[in-house]
Amino acid sequence: xxxxxxxxVTGASSGIGRACVDAFxxxxxxxxxxxxxxxxxxELAAQHDGAVLPLALDVRDRDAVNAALGSLPENxxxxxxxxxxxxxxxxxxxxxxxDPDDWDQMLDTNVRGLLNVSGAVLPGMVERGSGHVINVGxxxxxxxxxxxxxxxxxxxAVERITRGMRMDVLGSGVKVSEVDPGMVETEFSVVRFHxxxxxxxxxxxxxxxxxxxxxxxxxxxxxxxxPHVVIADVLxxxxxxx
Ligand code: NDP
Numbered sequence: 001x002x003x004x005x006x007x008x009v010t011g012a013s014s015g016i017g018r019a020c021v022d023a024f025x026x027x028x029x030x031x032x033x034x035x036x037x038x039x040x041x042x043e044l045a046a047q048h049d050g051a052v053l054p055l056a057l058d059v060r061d062r063d064a065v066n067a068a069l070g071s072l073p074e075n076x077x078x079x080x081x082x083x084x085x086x087x088x089x090x091x092x093x094x095x096x097x098x099d100p101d102d103w104d105q106m107l108d109t110n111v112r113g114l115l116n117v118s119g120a121v122l123p124g125m126v127e128r129g130s131g132h133v134i135n136v137g138x139x140x141x142x143x144x145x146x147x148x149x150x151x152x153x154x155x156x157a158v159e160r161i162t163r164g165m166r167m168d169v170l171g172s173g174v175k176v177s178e179v180d181p182g183m184v185e186t187e188f189s190v191v192r193f194h195x196x197x198x199x200x201x202x203x204x205x206x207x208x209x210x211x212x213x214x215x216x217x218x219x220x221x222x223x224x225x226x227p228h229v230v231i232a233d234v235l236x237x238x239x240x241x242x
Contacts, residue, residue, distance in 0.1 A: 008032040008079045010059055011086030013040040015186025019212035020083050023220045032076050059086045059113030069120040081223050082121045084114045085136040089192040092147035103150045110154035129173035135162045137180040175230045177222045182237035183209040210238050
């Protein structure tokens with residue numbers, strides 16, 4: 001019997017990443033759940049008796065990423081599906097009022113982090129001639145909104161990287177996809193507003209945001225297509241988001 005697929009989800013400690021872990025587990029996959037808050041990952045692993053490998057990972061640290069992903073235990077390798085989900089926004093001010101540290105966090109996590117993890121996983125996929133990279137972009141990659149200059153730029157970079165990656169691996173048997181969520185209720189806005197819950201809640205005024213599970217459903221749908229079908233890019237909006 002073929003072994004269950006192995007899925008690596010970055011940013012698995014909350015929100016969309018956590019929902020992806022649950023969705024892939026429900027389909028019988030083994031999941032490498034990666035993030036920095038390992039207490040949450042350990043809790044998750046304890047609930048799933050051997051099906052989850054909690055992995056302490058800061059995607060910004062290339063050496064650490066290479067070391068961690070280069071030494072996965074046999075029953076959690078090779079990676080069949082990589083969900084590049086770790087990401088964040090910081091601040092909602094005009095560029096000239098931004099804290100430059102926030103730029104660094106967004107660029108280092110959303111762009112360099114995605115490259116670091118892809119760089120550690122993709123060569124093996126290409127060598128084996130199979131695998132699927134699913135990048136989590138954003139509607140923010142397709143537009144720009146006030147106070148979102150750098151975040152939108154990072155997500156536009158994710159879109160370019162996804163398209164380029166797909167061309168780079170063409171003919172190898174590896175699939176590359178992107179899912180672009182609109183508003184999803186997670187810890188995203190609280191992180192963006194540096195813990196200010198009121199400011200975070202105000203973002204959803206007039207909109208019923210998606211649940212993380214809604215995006216996880218799309219991610220598993222993308223991953224579950226027949227071998228000859230690639231879902232290249234999907235935009236997923238709440239019903240009432242403009
Ligand atoms: P959450 O804040 O709930 O989750 C973000 C996840 O990313 C956490 O698990 C966090 O884990 C992880 N993460 C952040 N920095 C790092 C890092 N340096 N290394 C490893 N993991 C990291 O937000 P969402 O679930 O909403 O966000 C998931 C993705 O969805 C992001 O890429 C975001 O940009 C995108 N997105 C979200 C939307 C929304 O409205 N919520 C809309 C469009 C896109 P930890 O802190 O434990 O490391």
